[in-house]
Amino acid sequence: MPETSATEEPANQKPTPDRILAAASALFQAQGVRAVSVDAIAGQAGVTKRTLYYHFRSKDDLIAAYLTARDEPNLAAFRRWADAAGSDPAARVTALFHGLSRAVRHPKWAGCGFLRTAVELNTLPGHPAVVAARRHKQAVEDWLTAGFSALPPEAARTLARQVCLLIDGGFSLVMLHRDPAYMDRAGEAAAALVRGSLPAQAGGQNRT
Amino acid sequence: MPETSATEEPANQKPTPDRILAAASALFQAQGVRAVSVDAIAGQAGVTKRTLYYHFRSKDDLIAAYLTARDEPNLAAFRRWADAAGSDPAARVTALFHGLSRAVRHPKWAGCGFLRTAVELNTLPGHPAVVAARRHKQAVEDWLTAGFSALPPEAARTLARQVCLLIDGGFSLVMLHRDPAYMDRAGEAAAALVRGSLPAQAGGQNRT
DNA sequence: GTCTATATCTAGATAGAC
DNA sequence: GTCTATCTAGATATAGAC
Numbered sequence: 001m002p003e004t005s006a007t008e009e010p011a012n013q014k015p016t017p018d019r020i021l022a023a024a025s026a027l028f029q030a031q032g033v034r035a036v037s038v039d040a041i042a043g044q045a046g047v048t049k050r051t052l053y054y055h056f057r058s059k060d061d062l063i064a065a066y067l068t069a070r071d072e073p074n075l076a077a078f079r080r081w082a083d084a085a086g087s088d089p090a091a092r093v094t095a096l097f098h099g100l101s102r103a104v105r106h107p108k109w110a111g112c113g114f115l116r117t118a119v120e121l122n123t124l125p126g127h128p129a130v131v132a133a134r135r136h137k138q139a140v141e142d143w144l145t146a147g148f149s150a151l152p153p154e155a156a157r158t159l160a161r162q163v164c165l166l167i168d169g170g171f172s173l174v175m176l177h178r179d180p181a182y183m184d185r186a187g188e189a190a191a192a193l194v195r196g197s198l199p200a201q202a203g204g205q206n207r208t
Numbered sequence: 209m210p211e212t213s214a215t216e217e218p219a220n221q222k223p224t225p226d227r228i229l230a231a232a233s234a235l236f237q238a239q240g241v242r243a244v245s246v247d248a249i250a251g252q253a254g255v256t257k258r259t260l261y262y263h264f265r266s267k268d269d270l271i272a273a274y275l276t277a278r279d280e281p282n283l284a285a286f287r288r289w290a291d292a293a294g295s296d297p298a299a300r301v302t303a304l305f306h307g308l309s310r311a312v313r314h315p316k317w318a319g320c321g322f323l324r325t326a327v328e329l330n331t332l333p334g335h336p337a338v339v340a341a342r343r344h345k346q347a348v349e350d351w352l353t354a355g356f357s358a359l360p361p362e363a364a365r366t367l368a369r370q371v372c373l374l375i376d377g378g379f380s381l382v383m384l385h386r387d388p389a390y391m392d393r394a395g396e397a398a399a400a401l402v403r404g405s406l407p408a409q410a411g412g413q414n415r416t
Numbered sequence: 417g418t419c420t421a422t423a424t425c426t427a428g429a430t431a432g433a434c
Numbered sequence: 435g436t437c438t439a440t441c442t443a444g445a446t447a448t449a450g451a452c
Contacts, residue, residue, distance in 0.1 A: 035331055049428090050431095059427095162396070172376045172380050177346075266446080417452105424446090425446085426445075
């Protein structure tokens with residue numbers, strides 16, 4: 001049969017480490033990091049365990065890589081949802097929770113990966129994955145704080161924390177009860193808190 | 209005074225099944241249900257594994273028993289904290305979160321057992337322990353709803369859910385960041401939401 | 417009812433060929 | 435870089451004596 005360049009990968013075939021990490025991420029997200037075995041990851045990626053361990057030092061490394069890789073895209077989605085609503089803080093928060101509500105309604109959604117992993121590794125507070133989870137949640141809180149810059153710094157910080165509490169309360173209770181409506185109630189509560197702290201912006205969609 | 213029957217246990221020695229369940233509960237609470245082995249439970253209880261399996265059919269049975277046993281006492285604590293504040297809903301919610309804030313500051317606190325266990329067993333939605341967790345959280349929500357009976361039923365239900373979202377958001381973020389202050393911010397948010405929905409009661413906090 | 421001892425399975429990680 | 439085959443440790447659960 002005709003020979004093509006043997007070193008070129010087909011366009012639809014990602015490099016092996018990427019395939020392994022993608023397989024691990026999908027399985028971790030669906031079943032949690034403790035329920036997924038290295039065998040299952042290798043199988044899903046179409047490689048053997050030996051190959052997996054050639055590219056990653058340990059399962060813990062894979063878990064950390066999984067969460068680290070999700071940090072930026074998650075934050076980008078948050079920003080995208082809020083930015084689409086303009087500049088009014090209450091409208092932005094409402095839009096953020098609309099996005100979250102759609103996300104948790106996705107049939108494959110099975111909890112916030114950061115929160116779940118932090119719970120599963122709770123006895124290892126220094127685990128790189130736990131550190132990554134903490135940093136991601138902190139980044140969300142900092143981003144929200146910046147969005148409340150019309151308030152004094154202390155008040156902006158408090159309000160951002162309260163919105164975070166409602167986000168993660170939503171993640172927790174949607175997962176526990178398997179009822180996405182909890183995220184909608186969280187969004188309404190968050191919007192009410194924002195409206196209670198910030199005067200509605202002049203212009204835009206505020207009412208007088 | 210005649211001697212008591214030799215079959216009576218000394219007062220400080222609880223029956224074996226109780227000792228096993230107590231040991232299991234302490235370990236599950238501290239480390240999570242998956243991280244604790246049956247060996248460790250038996251060791252902590254001062255019995256062998258064989259004795260443990262004589263009294264409990266499986267580890268899953270023990271997990272379910274652990275959460276089922278915590279349902280009532282947890283709810284009783286919530287009621288006690290709120291009742292101490294009288295009848296004003298906002299004051300009751302504030303007191304509830306003060307109690308929660310003290311609880312999560314306890315050096316041995318390591319997350320809400322119901323939430324943690326539900327996460328750890330997330331792939332088994334029908335597991336008796338997950339069902340018990342769901343029922344407990346529902347009971348809290350129903351109790352809160354009843355406390356907002358001054359509102360129309362639908363509004364009372366919504367407000368109760370929002371308070372629950374803040375409670376479990378607090379549990380999650382206190383655990384993740386290892387910072388109890390999150391529970392205080394949650395309490396302030398909950399009180400603000402209650403004050404926004406319910407007119408403050410006339411008279412002192414104990415008027416009925 | 418409680419013990420010692422063990423069965424059985426699955427996990428993460430490795431050896432060495434090619 | 436990828437494979438087949440295996441090691442070792444730990445898990446849940448059980449057998450059978452006393």
